[in-house]
Amino acid sequence: MSDRPALEPPPVAFVDEEGRTIRIERSEGDRDALVTMYEDFAPEDRAQGLPPVGRERIEKWLETIEEGIHVVAWHDDQAVGHAALLAGEDDHELMIFVHQDYQLAGIGSRLIRALLGAGRRDGAENVWLCVRPSNAIAISLYRSVGFEAVGSGETELEMSLSFDDEGSDGQSWA
Amino acid sequence: MKVLVGVGGTERSFAALEGAIERAEQADDELTVVIFDDPSASLSRGQVRERVQRIVAETDVNLSTKEIDGDPGSQLVQVAEDGGFDQLIIGNGTRTPMGKIQLDSIAQFVLFNSHVTVKLVR
Secondary structure, three states, X not given: OOOOOOOOOOXXXXXXXXXXXXXXXXXXOOHHHHXXXXXXXXXXXXXXXXXXXXXXXXXXXXXXXXXXXXXXXXEOOEEEEEXXXXXXXXXXXXXXXXXXXXXOOOHHHHHHHHHHHHHHHOOXXXXXXXXXXXXXXXXXXXXXXXXXXXXXXXXXXEXXXXXXXXXXXXXXXX | OEEEEEEOOOHHHHHHHHHHHHHHHHHOOEEEEEEOOOOOOOOOHHHHHHHHHHHHHOOOOOXXXXXXXXXXXXXXXXXXXXXXXXXEEEEOOEXXXXXXEEOOHHHHHHHHHOOOEEEEEO
């Protein structure tokens, strides 16, 4: 019996805690909508230099991460959240950004579950991420889907998740 | 200005040295290069020394070199503080697949512990 929320591969549609209808889809050809979201991204929500600032840099960055597994949260025709798994040598790095006007509404949780669902379907095995140790909201989101801390530097906490392992709490993916 | 440049053998550390020399040529800085073993560099101590000598040979900046052993972060900080340097320069920082900047433990130690101003070349 698992308490972990189920992974939900996209497409997913739900009403967020503010009553907005949100759709989560695999990303394809929606670079402009993402650029628009990131251009308006709150500077205090940036992490280790990301997202970059300025249209040109944002476009270049999105180009460099194009190869990954991407999911986008949409409110009408506006991109409001973006998450991706980027392949490294033998694992995938997870990134997730939710626009400041759409945070604390349950979107991040659905977005990460959609991304992990897509990732597992695509054969990803191990996923890792880095987060600022002071970012309690993000850390609790990552823990809720099964990430565990694997190491901590002075400025960042590294967490990882393996799809075929049971967590230390004995829970496994259904 | 009295400047200490740490070179551990990564490309970024050589870039930091070249940048420091370029600035020293304009500003008449007094440069000291300190060579240390960086576990993420693929060059041996001897190869690092040779490459530093090649770079140094091309400039007429007032420059001396020294080498340190043991824990690089704490040693760099100690040399910078004991030697009365005005600035410690290191080259560090890699990017993850998504493009996040990551500093290794040497750079983190230096940034958090040095009383001498640190210039981080990325």
